Amino acid sequence: MLIISACLAGETCRYTGDGFNDYPELRWLVESGQAMPVCPEVLGGAPVPRDPCEIRGGDGFDVLDGRARVYTNHGEDKTNVFLTGAREVLGVARQYGARTAVLKERSPSCGSSLIYDGSFSGKRVPGCGCTAAILVRAGLNVCSEENYWQKVCFVKK
Template sequence: MKVVSGCFAGIHCTYKKGHNRVDEIQRLVREGKAIPVCPEQLGGLSTPRPPAEIIGGDGDDVLDGKAKVIDIHGKDVTDEFISGAEEALQVALSIGATEALLKESSPSCGSCKIYDGTHTGKKKEGIGVTTALFRRHGIIVASEETWNEEEKTE
């Protein structure tokens, strides 16, 4: 059983109230092989919501209190991102998930890169808050960009 970003399952939960549906991942959810989560919604953020980026590091730094998640209006939403990551982790643990497929570049879900904190659309190497927490608990995280083709048929 896997945890997947809710937007991959066609749920309108992105900050713009859109989705990032991936047919193969949506199929896994339909077949009961994956559970969708949106850490940002689980943390209490609205949909739609102002875009947010990690300032001063990446998801590990946020969990360690060394970086913040700030929305485009300057509001600190760090607590919501941490709370959402913790809620998503509880879902993952409750279903015995050992793997997650999460949205690349997201400040919650990025597994290789995230936006650089300047709100200019530029990206940097780094991971999101939920990915950092999942990895600290032994959950393997991949994205739609790194997901192994063989896994798509599982």
């Protein structure tokens, strides 16, 4: 079983209120029962749509360790929403025995190697989101929509 960012499977859960339809193979994995779609931000209690958020002061590992926080573009602290969502996704991963997660790159929750720098200027920096960090710490293989084909085998049922 895989964990997949729900927005990558087409679910309308992004902060903008939409989803992505660019990844039919990821949607197929969900439809065939080989993957479980999750949206950490929604699981953490965030509405759809919602204000954009970025991590300030580090990355997802730093948020988990209390050294960084997650803020909206209006300066509202949403750290607890992101931590709650990350813990919920970890629970889903454990419940389904997932070993790999395909997550949305650049997201403050799901980014696996790139996130935005917290200035809302569009600047990208190396780092991961809160959910990616908690899953890595739990021993899952975490990748993004940009490199999953290197790590995920597609098996027809």
